[in-house]
Structures are given as structure tokens and as C-alpha cells.
Amino acid sequence: MSYFREEHRLFRSAVRRFVEEEIVPCVDDWEERGEIPRSLFRRLGELGFLGVEYPTEYGGGGADFWMTVVLAEEMARCRAGGVAFSVIVHTDMSSPWLARLGTDDQKARYLPAVISGDKVCALAITEPGAGSDMAGIATRAVRDGDDWTLNGSKTFTTNGVYGDLYFVSARTGSEGPRHRQLSQFLVERDTPGLTVSKKLDKTGMLSSDTAELVFEDVRTPGANLLGEENRGFxxxxxxxxxxxxxxxxxxxxxxxxxxxxxxxxxxxxxxxxxxxxxxxxxxxxxxxxxxxxxxxxxxxxxxxxxxxxxxxxxxxxxxxxxxxxxxxxxxxxxxxxxxxxxxxxxxxxxxxxxxxxxxxxxxxxxxxxxxxxxxxxxxxxxx
Ligand SMILES: Cc1cc2nc3c(=O)[nH]c(=O)nc-3n(C[C@H](O)[C@H](O)[C@H](O)COP(=O)(O)OP(=O)(O)OC[C@H]3O[C@@H](n4cnc5c(N)ncnc54)[C@H](O)[C@@H]3O)c2cc1C
Incomplete structure (x- = not known):
């Protein structure tokens, strides 16, 4: 029995060829440098690999989840886990929240650049004091006029050193159960007050960058609240x-x-x-x-x-x-x-x-x- 149809098989051949020809020859260099070049994301975008399931109106492929499984399986064959990890964090561990929960305005502003590889995404949930215990997040976001102001820190943020668009979880409530006090925000890399305090030196996944981030009075517009306030968890x-x-x-x-x-x-x-x-x-x-x-x-x-x-x-x-x-x-x-x-x-x-x-x-x-x-x-x- 196969879960894959003809279009998945064709896609698999295309990704496999790309991985063999354009990724495998470079991975030793990227592992050494501790990063993958921006040009890889743009090239993946050009080939249509970064938005396989996203709506075609934003440049996506409108395909099903099995196409994403194929992408992950083939990326994993490049023999450098960090390359596949960075790409899948972008395509499937951060940006899906934008596609699923984003307003039309948010999707119009960000999704085309995510799909083309012009903006690299990162997911910033984990903090020094909150890993498995996600509800323990201490980074706080407070309303400030039309904006939100974020203060706190994040750690282990993949694509955090070289990324452009961060999906940040922060505490917005103070009453009731802890897991009903969190919200998600889109924060752009060049927002004043957002700094990369450290690039972490890891055991493996060397070609994926991993950051510690600090938020000091980082103002993000009200229009960048993702989904519902206090529904983040x-x-x-x-x-x-x-x-x-x-x-x-x-x-x-x-x-x-x-x-x-x-x-x-x-x-x-x-x-x-x-x-x-x-x-x-x-x-x-x-x-x-x-x-x-x-x-x-x-x-x-x-x-x-x-x-x-x-x-x-x-x-x-x-x-x-x-x-x-x-x-x-x-x-x-x-x-x-x-x-x-x-x-x-x-x-x-x-x-x-x-x-x-x-x-x-x-x-x-x-x-x-x-x-x-x-x-x-x-x-x-x-x-
Ligand atoms: C290379 C790398 C990349 C990462 N990328 C990202 C990223 O992009 N974005 C992001 O937000 N996070 C990222 N993470 C963070 C990752 O998701 C966390 O490390 C993970 O959630 C575990 O949290 P912790 O490290 O704080 O460990 P802890 O939560 O402190 O856990 C320590 C140990 O206790 C165990 N434990 C914890 N709670 C329980 C429980 N209830 N019952 C039994 N055992 C328990 C754990 O299994 C573990 O063995 C990354 C981590 C690494 C190492």
C-alpha cells in the first residue's frame, strides 16, 4: 500500500535531484560555517519548495500534507540534519501559524515573502525557564496604544540568528490558568530592542543556527497579534x-x-x-x-x-x-x-x-x- 500518488512521486524526484545536485556538494562547508546561505532559501522558493501546501493566491502550491512529508523525507537525505531542520522550521514549524491563523492583511504582508524565501521564519517559544513547560513562558507583551511592547528572552531559536520573521509567544494575561494567558506575535528582525545575545554552540545540527534572543521594549504593531489574545497556548x-x-x-x-x-x-x-x-x-x-x-x-x-x-x-x-x-x-x-x-x-x-x-x-x-x-x-x- 502506498500513501503517495503520482504527483507526490514526481515531486519526490524533483526534490531528490535538487538535494543531490545543489545541497549535498555544499553541506560540509555549511556545517563548518554554522549556517546555510540565504541564497538556499531563495532557490528553494524559486523551485516552489517553500509553500507546497499554502494557497496559490500567495504563491503556494495548494498541495496536501503528503507533499510536505515528501519534502521532509528528501531534505533529510542530504546527510546534514541541520539543513533539513532549518528548512522545515521555516516551512512547517513556524509559518503554518501564519497561514492558519493570520488575518488577510497579515497573510498579504508576509506569506508571499515566506514562500519565495525572501523572509526566513523562526519559532520563538522556548525560554531559559520554560521548555517542555510551555505555559511557564515569562516573556511579557503589554498593550501600548495600538502596539504591543515585548520584554523577555528566548533560547534555542532555530533560524534565530539569520532569520527575518519571528513567531514569538508571550504572556498577555495575568489572571486564570497559566495556559490561558499566552498570545502569539509576529515580530520582524529589525524591530528596535530585539537582539541576538548569543549563537549557541551545539553538538550537532551545525548548519542550522540556534539563537538566544533578548526583547527589550520591542514594539510590534497591534496588527501583528497572531490569532486570538490569550489563546496562544x-x-x-x-x-x-x-x-x-x-x-x-x-x-x-x-x-x-x-x-x-x-x-x-x-x-x-x-x-x-x-x-x-x-x-x-x-x-x-x-x-x-x-x-x-x-x-x-x-x-x-x-x-x-x-x-x-x-x-x-x-x-x-x-x-x-x-x-x-x-x-x-x-x-x-x-x-x-x-x-x-x-x-x-x-x-x-x-x-x-x-x-x-x-x-x-x-x-x-x-x-x-x-x-x-x-x-x-x-x-x-x-x-
Ligand atoms: C538544537 C535545538 C533547536 C531548537 N529549536 C527550537 C526552536 O526553533 N524554537 C523553540 O521554541 N524551541 C526550540 N528548541 C527547544 C526545544 O523544543 C526544548 O529544548 C524542548 O522543548 C525541551 O525543553 P528544555 O530544553 O527546556 O528541557 P526541560 O523541559 O527542562 O526538560 C529537561 C528534561 O526533563 C524532562 N521533562 C520535562 N517535563 C517533564 C514531564 N512533565 N514529565 C517527564 N519528564 C519531563 C524532559 O523530557 C527532559 O528530559 C530547540 C532545542 C534545541 C536543542
Missing amino acids: HQLAAGLQRERLLAAALSVSAAAQALDDTAAYLRQRQAFGRPLSELQALRHRFADAAASLEAARQLTYHAASLFAAEEPCEVQVSMAKLYATEAANRVAYECVQMHGGYGYVRETPVERFARDYRLWTIAAGSSEVMREIISRRLLGDAP
Whole structure:
């Protein structure tokens, strides 16, 4: 059974060719520099890869969610998790809130530039004191005439150093439950008072930039409130299924690439007079890794099919995110092990894969948070 139709297959070939010809030759340089060039976003925009699901009136492709799954899977094959991460943060982890909740004026002002790659998007939710506990956000936005004034700080903002348009969550209320006090704002990079205080030095995902941001009396127009005042938490929660599914899809695709790389290595590397691929101990490790990857893929596709059909899917998406990102990390361990010492040096692709995809059991809702969601739904609330 395939979830993909002919148009998805054609799109897959186009993205795959682009990744092989225009991304793969550059990734070592981008990893070294700790950023991807702006020209990549413009080129992706030119090819129509940045707005596959967005309405055609703004320059988008008007396609379905499976087209986005294809984009993520193919981007993940470039063997640099940070490149795929930066692009998917732009296309699917920040700008969808604009497409879904934005007013006509907001969409007209920003969506064409997002789709063309002229404006790079970043999602600024996490703070030094609020990660998994999203409702604990301390950045405050206060009405000031027609504007809002924001004060506070954000951390771990992907595309935060080189981005243009930040999707910022801030506290706007002070009464009632914490999760009914948050709102979302669009904040432009050159707004006075918004500074990048640090570019974070990470273990992996090196070609994606990650920022600490400071907001000091940052005035953003009233027209840049995204969605409803004090509904920010619910708006975010409703959008998280998309990013979790894509974290799963990226993990499965990159792990499949790493397994392919490992198969090639096992066939060519000789030990004790024969290729490693003939040693039963390694063949069994490889088979286990391939089986858990296939289970992760099918769970991800099943959850994606519910999401694409707009059916309830929080449990299935949480299971897919949990299982796929954990499986990718088990595969990474096995791939490094099967490469021996060469799996531990920088020029070997599986070494980068193991560093990069370590992120996905932490970001976009950690494995522990996924287990909490699943167990709460299946067992009820813990006392
Ligand atoms: C490279 C990178 C890029 C990122 N990009 C972005 C971005 O673009 N935008 C953005 O807003 N954020 C981003 N993040 C932040 C990411 O989403 C958070 O790191 C994540 O939500 C976890 O929050 P935390 O780091 O504060 O850890 P904490 O929430 O402090 O968690 C620490 C540990 O406690 C566990 N834990 C927490 N709560 C529970 C619970 N209720 N039950 C059981 N265990 C629990 C966690 O699973 C974890 O193991 C990024 C992070 C990284 C590392």
C-alpha cells in the first residue's frame, strides 16, 4: 500500500535531484560555517519548495500534507540534519501559524515573502525557564496604544540568528490558568530592542543556527497579534502535531539513509578475509535496525494519514514521534558500531547522523512529554 500518488512521486524526484545536485556538494562547508546561505532559501522558493501546501493566491502550491512529508523525507537525505531542520522550521514549524491563523492583511504582508524565501521564519517559544513547560513562558507583551511592547528572552531559536520573521509567544494575561494567558506575535528582525545575545554552540545540527534572543521594549504593531489574545497556548498545541510528525518523518528518512550508507560500508570493508556484510553478528544487528526502522516508518505514515484526513490523531502522532525518534537513535548507535573506528570520525556520514538526530528525542516535545501525552490519554490523569 502506498500513501503517495503520482504527483507526490514526481515531486519526490524533483526534490531528490535538487538535494543531490545543489545541497549535498555544499553541506560540509555549511556545517563548518554554522549556517546555510540565504541564497538556499531563495532557490528553494524559486523551485516552489517553500509553500507546497499554502494557497496559490500567495504563491503556494495548494498541495496536501503528503507533499510536505515528501519534502521532509528528501531534505533529510542530504546527510546534514541541520539543513533539513532549518528548512522545515521555516516551512512547517513556524509559518503554518501564519497561514492558519493570520488575518488577510497579515497573510498579504508576509506569506508571499515566506514562500519565495525572501523572509526566513523562526519559532520563538522556548525560554531559559520554560521548555517542555510551555505555559511557564515569562516573556511579557503589554498593550501600548495600538502596539504591543515585548520584554523577555528566548533560547534555542532555530533560524534565530539569520532569520527575518519571528513567531514569538508571550504572556498577555495575568489572571486564570497559566495556559490561558499566552498570545502569539509576529515580530520582524529589525524591530528596535530585539537582539541576538548569543549563537549557541551545539553538538550537532551545525548548519542550522540556534539563537538566544533578548526583547527589550520591542514594539510590534497591534496588527501583528497572531490569532486570538490569550489563546496562544491552544493555538500552539493545535499546531504541534504537524511538527511532531515531521520530526518523525525526518528521523526515519535520515536513519534509512544511514542504514544504506552502512550497507555499502559492510559490503566493501574486509575483515578476516571476507566482507563485513558476511559476518552473522553484523547481519543480525543490521536486520534488527532495519526492522525497527520499518515499524517507525509505518507508524509515522499511519499517524500522518490521520492528520492529513483531519481526524483526531494526538495519541498516534505522539506514538510516532516517540517511536521514530528513539528508533533513529538506536539505528544511529548501530550504524556507528558497524563502522568501527570509522564511525567515530568526522568525515563519515553516520557520525554526523548520530550527532544530529540526537536532537529529535528532545525537541518538538521530548520523549518523556510524548509518554506523558500517551499515558494520560490511555490511563487518565495521574493524581
Ligand atoms: C538544537 C535545538 C533547536 C531548537 N529549536 C527550537 C526552536 O526553533 N524554537 C523553540 O521554541 N524551541 C526550540 N528548541 C527547544 C526545544 O523544543 C526544548 O529544548 C524542548 O522543548 C525541551 O525543553 P528544555 O530544553 O527546556 O528541557 P526541560 O523541559 O527542562 O526538560 C529537561 C528534561 O526533563 C524532562 N521533562 C520535562 N517535563 C517533564 C514531564 N512533565 N514529565 C517527564 N519528564 C519531563 C524532559 O523530557 C527532559 O528530559 C530547540 C532545542 C534545541 C536543542
